[in-house]
Amino acid sequence: MREIGIDQLDDLARGAGILGTGGGGDPYVGKLLAREAIRRHGPVPVYDIGEVPPDATIVPVSGMGAPTVLLEKLPAGTEELTALRALEAVLGRRATHIVPIEIGGVNSMIPIAAAAQAGLPLVDGDAMGRAFPEAQMVLPTLIGVRNTPMALADDKGNTLVVNAVSNHWAERLARAACVQMGCQVSCADTVLRGDQLRDGLVPATLTLAEDLGRAVRLARAGHADPVAAALGVLGGVRLFTGKVVDVERRTTGGFARGRARLSAVRGETGTLELDFQNEHLLARRDGEIVATTPDLICVLDTDSGEPVTTESMRYGLRVTVIGVPCDPRWTTPEGLALAGPRYFGYDCDHRPLPAA
Amino acid sequence: MREIGIDQLDDLARGAGILGTGGGGDPYVGKLLAREAIRRHGPVPVYDIGEVPPDATIVPVSGMGAPTVLLEKLPAGTEELTALRALEAVLGRRATHIVPIEIGGVNSMIPIAAAAQAGLPLVDGDAMGRAFPEAQMVLPTLIGVRNTPMALADDKGNTLVVNAVSNHWAERLARAACVQMGCQVSCADTVLRGDQLRDGLVPATLTLAEDLGRAVRLARAGHADPVAAALGVLGGVRLFTGKVVDVERRTTGGFARGRARLSAVRGETGTLELDFQNEHLLARRDGEIVATTPDLICVLDTDSGEPVTTESMRYGLRVTVIGVPCDPRWTTPEGLALAGPRYFGYDCDHRPLPAA
Known part of the structure; x- marks a missing residue:
């Protein structure tokens, strides 16, 4: 177990921005959300996959939408917790851990903000090892884990819970609603049990992102490439x-x-x-x-x-x-x-x- | 209390087709759904508004979409009960009565089918006294009743639950999902308590539709206009x-x-x-x-x-x-x-x- 505090956010956001392959949304906005949440609620504990109990309930929390919109339309900062609570209500149980669905841009930061707000630890990993544009594009899909129930929340207070016949249908229905909600919403979906993390996540990508961001910063400071x-x-x-x-x-x-x-x-x-x-x-x-x-x-x-x-x-x-x-x-x-x-x-x- | 059986459906569908002002969806398709449900589950009891206990839970069940689509893409016949059950799950209680959201076309028949399948009685009335195209256009909106939680179900097995900040927002989000679902879905929404029926419904419109359909049929049979x-x-x-x-x-x-x-x-x-x-x-x-x-x-x-x-x-x-x-x-x-x-x-x- 280690902790993510405010001091780690710059390196982490930089590294996740690179791993996001151009997507995942502007990490700067995400950094502001995570910083504010940590300032209010304190640093977030981070566990390795191997440290998570097999019966734990791990919930990915993320943003969905078009990153172009995020540049102009800032989140209210309440969406991620609203989405998490809406999902927990239909699950009938609480999350024990939060995890990034993708290690990219704002979507590496939103889980930190959500974890801080919910008082929950993070798992060090993500469900892609990069960022992908669509919700079904996660390793859990490959091992038969459903991404529904999927809860969406927007900045206005609207929420939506999707139960779909396939992970691809969930993306399709959520995307249509997301467009109406202003093309920038928070999601909680693709719930994993602790014993599914090895097959459902790319391990240690929060650490990788921070290492990457630090290496870039140190090279720049030392006038290296x-x-x-x-x-x-x-x-x-x-x-x-x-x-x-x-x-x-x-x-x-x-x-x-x-x-x-x-x-x-x-x-x-x-x-x-x-x-x-x-x-x-x-x-x-x-x-x-x-x-x-x-x-x-x-x-x-x-x-x-x-x-x-x-x-x-x-x-x-x-x-x-x-x-x-x-x-x-x-x-x-x-x-x-x-x-x-x-x-x-x-x-x-x-x-x-x-x-x- | 009276009952709607198979013998009433023709007159009712004809009258509701007229009251639907061109909309509400083809009553023929609805009649087939209602007939099949009554054949399997028996006639449906119908109560006047004044006979419903004040603490009853009355759920409108309806179809949403474009009637042009309904002509070519028939419902699976399971959607209305799926929508009702999805709504009950988030409400945390069961419906005691079903009511039409509008007295028009297929939407006067789907509640009959839903009531027969669920083993519940109907309330004689509807929330418009006609048909309107959008979900917020109901008398309950005028008395401050929310149309969410709103549950949607399609023919493929996808379901969706909307919680919106206004009845208009619910329409907007549900419509976008409805288009993805194939432009023809079932809804359960705008839950009423028994003591809200006088202000939230136009009374006795199922009876009106049947009287109207009968009058037209009898005039035709008697070579009158x-x-x-x-x-x-x-x-x-x-x-x-x-x-x-x-x-x-x-x-x-x-x-x-x-x-x-x-x-x-x-x-x-x-x-x-x-x-x-x-x-x-x-x-x-x-x-x-x-x-x-x-x-x-x-x-x-x-x-x-x-x-x-x-x-x-x-x-x-x-x-x-x-x-x-x-x-x-x-x-x-x-x-x-x-x-x-x-x-x-x-x-x-x-x-x-x-x-x-």
Whole structure:
């Protein structure tokens, strides 16, 4: 057991922003929520997966919506606890632990805020090992865990409980309601028992995010290359260094969808195109695919190593794109059916990242 | 107390089809559902409002969606009981009575089916005295009764429970989910206590619908004018007799919206235009408004007196349009704010129907 206090939030948010592969929502907003909750309620205990009793009730709490909306429409700060309580009411029992559904952006911070507010400990891990845009794209789906009952709460006080025939149906119904609720809601769903955590979570990703964020900060402070520091922690590969020259973006169907084009700088040649649906899905170098979901395609500010989310990409930014292998469970046939490129409508298979 | 058995269904469905002002969904489909439920579970007891104990729990059960969809996508027949049980689960108590939310089309039949399946009695009345397209357009809204918790169930087995900050928000969230669920779902919502029925219901409308349906049938059998027979029961006014010459229709936003144009026959002159959103909202004769929501604008087959729903209007049908004054609570300022022409975007006030 360790604790997450206010001092850990900056590194954690930075690292989770990188692991969020462009999505998961702006970590800055999440950091404000988590900081305020810790300031009021104190630091949050964090347990390793192995420390959680097998009969514990672990509830992922997260935000759903389009990150573009979160930039302008701040949460009320009450949604996550409202969603948790609505879920507990239909479950008929209380959560014993909170866990991030994804280790990305605001969704690494909302669980901290929820845990602080509820007076519950966190589990060190998440259900993706990255961020994905849709609710059914979690390891628990692969082991047959249902994501319903799913409770949604908005900033106005509306709540919704979905019971669906499949995890994909839950996403579909929740997304439609989420759009009406203003495209930014809190969710509590995909309840796990303690003995399901090994198969249902990627372990120790809160620690990984903090380590990653710290490595980037220390490299920057020591005038070293922060992107190299990130790669040192993550073990991925540098795909492209360039300048953002074009971003198409639309907020549609409850997602931020679009495409960004980077042109070469610093001795690099050619162009890189990034397709995204909240998260980056595909990277094409001079028209050829070099990285695909479910591998992590992460965009960092070249000089500072700060994560660049899809909604904050804009003309002129100097960025470095790195590819990081996903958790191996995502490249099984079942994992690829859930979150591979074909699910998102691309006529290509997942291909391994180029060698470093 | 009386009973509704299979023998009453034809007259009831016919009368409710007329009272549904073009909406409420095809009564034929509803009749099949109610007939099957009564055949299996026996006739349904019906109580007058005055016979219901003040502490009773009365649950309206209904269908939500676009009637155009109901024509092609039949209910599974399990949705209404699933919605009722989902609502009871969050209420923490069982319904003692079922009541129609609206006396119109399929929504006068679904409560009969639900009551038979649940083994519960019906209350003779409904929450509108007609049909309206949106869930908040009920008399309980006018007396401060919330329509949430609202439970929705679809034919696939998905359920949803909405808790909203207003009755209008509940409509908005439920409608979005309803569209995803295939635009045809069952709802249980707007729970009433026995002592709220006098203010929350229009009394005895199941009896009215049956009387109306019988009067039309008997007139037809006796070679009398069935439309005159309907007016004899309802006390309305004949607005136009004509032929349907044009129907624009689109199923959008979870509703069947459109406009129908009638040209004169049988010594009538000019044209009549009808605007609808599931139900008829406005009638214009030669461009001049002659009837508006919340008054009932009902379309009957001129020869048979059978109700013509908005989704079954088609070129060549000979129809008579009648106007029937609504329950007086709908023409109060609060009633008009909820369901008057301005709510639906028309730049006109409600005007009383022309004299008979």
